Amino acid sequence: MWGFIVALISGALMSIQGVFNTEVTKQTSLWVSTGWVQLSAFAVCVLAWLFTGRESVAALWQVDNKxxxxxxxxGAFITITVIQSMGALGPAKAAMLIVISQLAVAY
Structure with a gap:
C-alpha cells in the first residue's frame, strides 16, 4: 500500500514540478531554469544526507556498471523535455503523453 501512495505522490509532484519549471523558463531561459532545478535538487539532497546518515559518497566509485x-x-534531460512539452502542449496533454511513454518503455 505504501508503494501505491508514494507512486501517486510522485506522479502528482512530477506534474506540479513541470508546471513550475515551465513558468520559470518563461521568465528566464531553458538553461537557467534547468540549472536551478538541478542545483536546488542537489542542495536538498545534501541537506537530507547531512541529517539522515551520511553514507560514504566514495561508494559511488565502487558501482559496478559505471x-x-x-x-x-x-534527469537533466528529463527536466528539459518536460519543460518543453508542457510549454508546447499544456500540462494535461504533456503529462498524459509522458505517462504513456513511461509505460511503453517500462513494458
Missing amino acids: YTLLGGVI
Missing part, C-alpha cells in the same frame, strides 16, 4: 551513474544526466 554507465548507471548517468542517471543525473538523464
Whole structure:
C-alpha cells in the first residue's frame, strides 16, 4: 500500500514540478531554469544526507556498471523535455503523453 501512495505522490509532484519549471523558463531561459532545478535538487539532497546518515559518497566509485551513474544526466534531460512539452502542449496533454511513454518503455 505504501508503494501505491508514494507512486501517486510522485506522479502528482512530477506534474506540479513541470508546471513550475515551465513558468520559470518563461521568465528566464531553458538553461537557467534547468540549472536551478538541478542545483536546488542537489542542495536538498545534501541537506537530507547531512541529517539522515551520511553514507560514504566514495561508494559511488565502487558501482559496478559505471554507465548507471548517468542517471543525473538523464534527469537533466528529463527536466528539459518536460519543460518543453508542457510549454508546447499544456500540462494535461504533456503529462498524459509522458505517462504513456513511461509505460511503453517500462513494458
